Amino acid sequence: MKFRNIIWWVLALGVGYIVYFSVSTKKRMETVGIIIHPSGQSFAGSARCATCHADIYKSHLATAHFRTSAIADRATIKGSFNPDSNAFVFNTHDRMVMEARDSGLFQVGYTDQRLRGAQSFDIVIGSGTKGQTYLHWFDNNLVQLPISYYTPNDSWSSSPGYPTDRFVINRPVPAPCLNCHSTYFKTTYKMNALPEFDRSQVIYGIDCERCHGPGMQHVLNQEKGTARKDIKDIINASQLSRRQQLDACAQCHSGINTSLKPPFTFFPGDSLAMDVASFQRYDTTATAEVHGNQYGMLAASQCFIKSEMTCSTCHNPHEKERGNIASFSARCMNCHQQGHEKVCALSGKPGQAVNGQCPDCHMPVRPSRKIAFKVANGEQKAELARTHFISIYPEQSRKIVASIKQLATH
Numbered sequence: 455m456k457f458r459n460i461i462w463w464v465l466a467l468g469v470g471y472i473v474y475f476s477v478s479t480k481k482r483m484e485t486v487g488i489i490i491h492p493s494g495q496s497f498a499g500s501a502r503c504a505t506c507h508a509d510i511y512k513s514h515l516a517t518a519h520f521r522t523s524a525i526a527d528r529a530t531i532k533g534s535f536n537p538d539s540n541a542f543v544f545n546t547h548d549r550m551v552m553e554a555r556d557s558g559l560f561q562v563g564y565t566d567q568r569l570r571g572a573q574s575f576d577i578v579i580g581s582g583t584k585g586q587t588y589l590h591w592f593d594n595n596l597v598q599l600p601i602s603y604y605t606p607n608d609s610w611s612s613s614p615g616y617p618t619d620r621f622v623i624n625r626p627v628p629a630p631c632l633n634c635h636s637t638y639f640k641t642t643y644k645m646n647a648l649p650e651f652d653r654s655q656v657i658y659g660i661d662c663e664r665c666h667g668p669g670m671q672h673v674l675n676q677e678k679g680t681a682r683k684d685i686k687d688i689i690n691a692s693q694l695s696r697r698q699q700l701d702a703c704a705q706c707h708s709g710i711n712t713s714l715k716p717p718f719t720f721f722p723g724d725s726l727a728m729d730v731a732s733f734q735r736y737d738t739t740a741t742a743e744v745h746g747n748q749y750g751m752l753a754a755s756q757c758f759i760k761s762e763m764t765c766s767t768c769h770n771p772h773e774k775e776r777g778n779i780a781s782f783s784a785r786c787m788n789c790h791q792q793g794h795e796k797v798c799a800l801s802g803k804p805g806q807a808v809n810g811q812c813p814d815c816h817m818p819v820r821p822s823r824k825i826a827f828k829v830a831n832g833e834q835k836a837e838l839a840r841t842h843f844i845s846i847y848p849e850q851s852r853k854i855v856a857s858i859k860q861l862a863t864h
């Protein structure tokens with residue numbers, strides 16, 4: 455073989471090797487990139503849904519669901535790193551300072567001037583509607599950081615469950631916490647050990663595929679144009695039974711009384727197998743615990759018992775609707791108007807304003823007994839939550855009537 459030919463062979467092999475290498479690297483990267491649900495179905499990621507469902511995708515980005523967990527950075531952490539407002543004081547010697555360093559964002563403990571330790575903010579939990587708490591990776595485990603953020607005061611607070619007068623960092627994050635606050639974390643269980651999470655197999659936020667199931671097959675079928683009307687490749691909640699629709703929300707919205715299934719295995723369409731008897735265990739009095747149990751409270755209400763309502767009767771899961779009480783009231787009126795269900799005895803009396811304020815009197819905001827944040831001056835702030843036990847609250851109604859009348863005379 456002539457020398458020139460050898461050169462060609464070497465070159466050809468070399469190019470071939472480079473081509474092979476880059477193709478296989480790309481494949482490997484794609485394989486690492488694909489997240490597979492324990493059922494064997496693959497997630498596509500909501501960015502892929504955007505090409506065809508642009509409107510839903512866009513409005514969903516603003517929801518508390520989408521923003522309920524994220525990688526921690528200056529944009530997702532709501533608390534301040536400015537020197538005048540970046541400390542939480544435990545006692546006259548100990549304090550925690552939130553520091554933005556070149557290497558990342560940290561909660562740094564000091565006793566007087568002595569550095570006690572620094573843990574990075576790695577994950578944000580909570581949209582910040584009411585507050586946020588932060589998680590830190592220890593190898594493949596997660597631990598909750600001692601300092602949280604309390605939205606009504608726009609200040610740092612101690613994390614619920616942590617002491618407020620001294621340094622401690624000892625609250626490992628259990629899988630159910632992530633199950634309610636994200637789409638997916640690949641989780642491994644070991645005997646007598648903390649659950650381990652695979653940080654390359656995580657989907658932050660409660661995204662399309664948490665409510666519609668992993669969507670890769672649907673995306674591929676639609677992209678290739680091979681979708682068949684008679685084969686369902688994605689779950690549409692509106693075609694499920696009432697029970698199934700309710701359970702798809704109740705898996706996260708019925709407090710701690712829920713699913714016996716391991717985290718991240720519940721599929722929309724599954725049943726939580728909560729029978730009528732277990733509804734009755736819910737405390738539905740006006741003083742019941744309001745945090746996180748919208749399902750239990752609603753299920754005890756006359757509206758729910760005497761109609762076929764689901765959560766979607768009042769909520770559009772693709773939109774941020776918080777604060778729009780008039781539009782919620784319009785949904786009450788879909789049933790409560792002349793010729794349909796009972797009408798409000800007060801309606802029209804203190805003025806038309808009543809018609810746009812149904813939830814203010816019949817679903818008042820109540821303080822939680824379980825969830826409280828301690829802010830810097832030692833004050834205890836209970837979380838405020840909207841009761842879903844729809845009922846008549848005479849005292850609350852008197853207050854609202856008074857405020858409507860006051861507004862009318864001004």
Ligand code: HEC
Nearest residue numbers: 498502503505506662663666669673676677683688689690
């Ligand atoms: C290439 C375009 C395309 C992409 C990408 C896409 N879809 Fe669709 N999707 C469609 C079309 C078209 C329909 C209507 C199909 C029908 O009615 O048979 C549809 C229907 C649906 C439905 C209703 C199904 C039903 O049976 O009524 C849901 C839910 C849905 N898509 C969710 C998603 C999610 C979640 C993603 C991302 C994981 C996604 N789609 C990505 C094109 C797409």
Ligand code: HEC
Nearest residue numbers: 518519522580581583633634635702703706765769771776
């Ligand atoms: C995977 C768990 C999960 C599922 C499933 C889920 N939610 Fe949520 N939902 C949450 C969490 C967590 C929050 C609080 C998010 C935050 O503010 O950080 C929330 C918040 C909300 C809010 C308050 C929104 C706001 O603007 O503050 C509404 C309303 C709501 N969910 C309704 C629903 C409905 C209806 C369904 C079923 C279609 C549903 N959720 C399914 C976990 C879930």
Ligand code: HEC
Nearest residue numbers: 500503507510511514519660661662665690691692766771
């Ligand atoms: C919290 C749960 C939840 C999330 C998150 C969610 N959906 Fe839905 N989606 C539903 C429910 C419930 C329905 C049925 C609503 C009804 O009963 O009318 C639905 C209906 C749909 C439909 C069919 C009906 C319609 O409105 O066109 C499509 C398409 C859809 N969703 C796409 C998406 C996409 C894309 C995303 C992410 C950007 C997403 N959904 C996120 C719960 C969710």
Ligand code: HEC
Nearest residue numbers: 579580581582583584585586587630631634706709745746
């Ligand atoms: C059974 C489901 C569930 C579990 C488990 C759960 N949460 Fe939540 N969480 C919710 C729901 C639902 C809301 C919002 C509705 C409410 O306040 O009733 C919420 C609200 C929050 C908020 C306030 C978000 C905001 O801005 O409004 C934070 C912070 C939070 N949870 C942190 C955690 C942490 C940390 C854990 C685990 C140690 C945890 N949650 C476990 C369902 C859950």
Ligand code: HEC
Nearest residue numbers: 756757760761763785786789795796812813816844845846
């Ligand atoms: C899907 C239809 C439907 C919707 C939507 C609805 N309700 Fe009802 N509601 C009913 C039915 C049915 C009853 C029982 C009437 C009866 O006893 O004859 C009821 C009863 C009530 C009662 C009396 C409760 C009691 O314990 O005596 C109040 C108050 C009420 N609803 C307020 C509301 C408010 C406020 C909204 C909106 C936030 C609302 N409803 C939305 C169907 C509905």
Ligand code: HEC
Nearest residue numbers: 786790796797798799800808809811812815846851854855
């Ligand atoms: C200012 C407070 C207030 C507002 C706002 C309000 N209600 Fe009421 N509602 C009451 C009170 C108080 C009663 C009990 C009246 C009585 O029994 O004399 C009541 C009674 C009811 C009942 C039971 C009627 C019956 O015959 O048993 C229904 C249903 C109802 N309201 C629905 C609504 C709807 C729907 C809206 C919004 C259009 C609304 N309410 C707005 C205070 C209010």
Ligand code: HEC
Nearest residue numbers: 703707748749752764765767768776777778782813839840
């Ligand atoms: C009859 C109407 C109605 C139904 C049905 C309903 N909700 Fe609500 N929900 C409301 C209203 C009104 C608010 C207050 C919205 C606001 O403050 O802007 C609310 C608020 C919420 C919030 C925020 C709670 C807080 O304390 O800030 C969550 C979470 C929620 N709903 C979940 C659900 C779930 C899950 C279901 C089904 C089990 C459901 N809702 C059914 C009317 C309803």
